Amino acid sequence: MSPIKVAIVGCGSIGRTHAAVVLEQPELELTALVDPIPEARTALTDWLTGRAAPAEFGSIGEALAAADLFVLATPSGLHISGALEVLAAGKHVVIEKPLDVDLHRAQEIEAAAVAAAENGQLATVISQHRFDPASQAVADAVAGQKFGRITSAIASIAWWRAQSYYDSGDWRGTWAMDGGGALMNQGVHTVDLLLWYLGKPVQITAHTGLLAHQDIEVEDTAAAVISFESGALAVLHATTAAYPGLSASIQVMGSHGSARIDTDRLVYFHAAAEQSEDARMGVQGGWDQSADVIAGYADEPLVVADPTVYPLGHSRQYRDIIAALAAGTQPGVTVSDAVRALACVRAVYLSATLGQSVLFDDVLAGKYDDVEVLVAGSPVR
Missing domain, CATH: 3.40.50.720 (NAD(P)-binding Rossmann-like Domain)
Structure with missing residues (x-):
């Protein structure tokens, strides 16, 4: 070819x-x-x-x-x-x-x-990040029900961006060109992984703030709770105000196993065919299978x-x-995958603005099209 x-x-x-x-x-x-x-x-x-x-x-x-x-x-x-x-x-x-x-x-x-x-x-x-070996290992485990019923997840991106980052271009930190702040630009990959693992969101409750930067329209910190069609619950967090910069992580938890990805690495994985009586009160950090699991997802040689x-x-x-x-x-x-991630981000902004929970389907249907979002108490588009 x-x-x-x-x-x-x-x-x-x-x-x-x-x-x-x-x-x-x-x-x-x-x-x-x-x-x-x-x-x-x-x-x-x-x-x-x-x-x-x-x-x-x-x-x-x-x-x-x-x-x-x-x-x-x-x-x-x-x-x-x-x-x-x-x-x-x-x-x-x-x-x-x-x-x-x-x-x-x-x-x-x-x-x-x-x-x-x-x-x-x-x-x-x-x-x-969907193509990272760690991400694919967790996706396969979820799809194969190796974690049992998925009960919850925690997705967090805790990064730092200096004021000079936002000052480097007139379009940065604007709704018209950036479309949002820490969640839209730095956190959208993590949102995509969260939806890939847990499925369709139902309801979103959120807060946003501009806490460590100035002269921008968008948020530098966002936190949300999301419920999913499966019944699973998730906490979503994104910030560019975590000096000097920590990591991006996602933790998926189920009735028969759990996993954690941190900075694109699989740092914990455990899946059990059945629950062990030895762990009736939990074994924190125990039975980590991550090394064996990730070995099965070795990269093809990449130059x-x-x-x-x-x-x-x-x-x-x-x-x-x-x-x-x-x-x-x-x-x-x-593109449909990306639309769902964008709708989830939009739902976070709407919930923070309205001070109430919003339904994911209502956001997709355009119910809140006329709502002007708020960050740090100031109206912006």
Whole structure:
């Protein structure tokens, strides 16, 4: 098969990440860089010198003839317009997280992606942590009911972002382009994993705050309790105000086993065919099977020229994308998956604003479309 021609749309830091990943895949060829800012294109071209010589374009429309797969690494608020243009042209699209800042625009691209799939087009959203060996080990255990009935989960991302991070771009920390703060941008991957493991949310109760930063519209801290159709309960926490930065973790607990992932590593796993009388009062930290379990999820050999540029999860997801293109099937992460994660984030913001629980289905149906969300007591869009 001839290499698939790839265009990177958005030549900032995340565009560089995707460019590095593309260069590692023998089935892909980086043929185009797209950005309305010439200096951004030039900077990425200079970084690629000696490794690739893609053509430069100022818009997606100008680049359509130069590539078959378009990777959208633009600010979040531009994802949907770019994706719709790409799909309308009959091309494949990879969208960086989050899917978008607006739920109903996201539902519009969901419909377009479903229609495009019938024409053999691929549309997916980056959720690279689904492809971590630890994440897949837990997902398989949940699907195989090895933990018994899933009873609860705790998902937390406790990171730090200095004020300079938000000051580095006019679009950062805005509802129009960022779509939210710690939960939308740093925590959306963890939200995706939580929904992957526990299923469809039913009710969300939440609080948000802007506690360690200034001159931004969005939250730097969010906490929520979520109930699921299965009856399971979860605690969701995200912050960029945990100096100097801790870790992202998710803990899944059931009637016959539990697991914990911390910083993409499986740090605890126990699944039992039946409960042991020896553990009637619990054995904290006991019977850890994680080392044996993770050994069964060894990575295929991955050649990474510069592991500091991107984590292996991106490369793993690109392997999934390439396999889907070759087989004419859908990728492991669909646009519909990303819509559900976005709706969950939106539900957290709505609950915090209204001071009451909200139903997930009501959020999807647009019941709260006219609600203006609040963070730290100040009205923002």
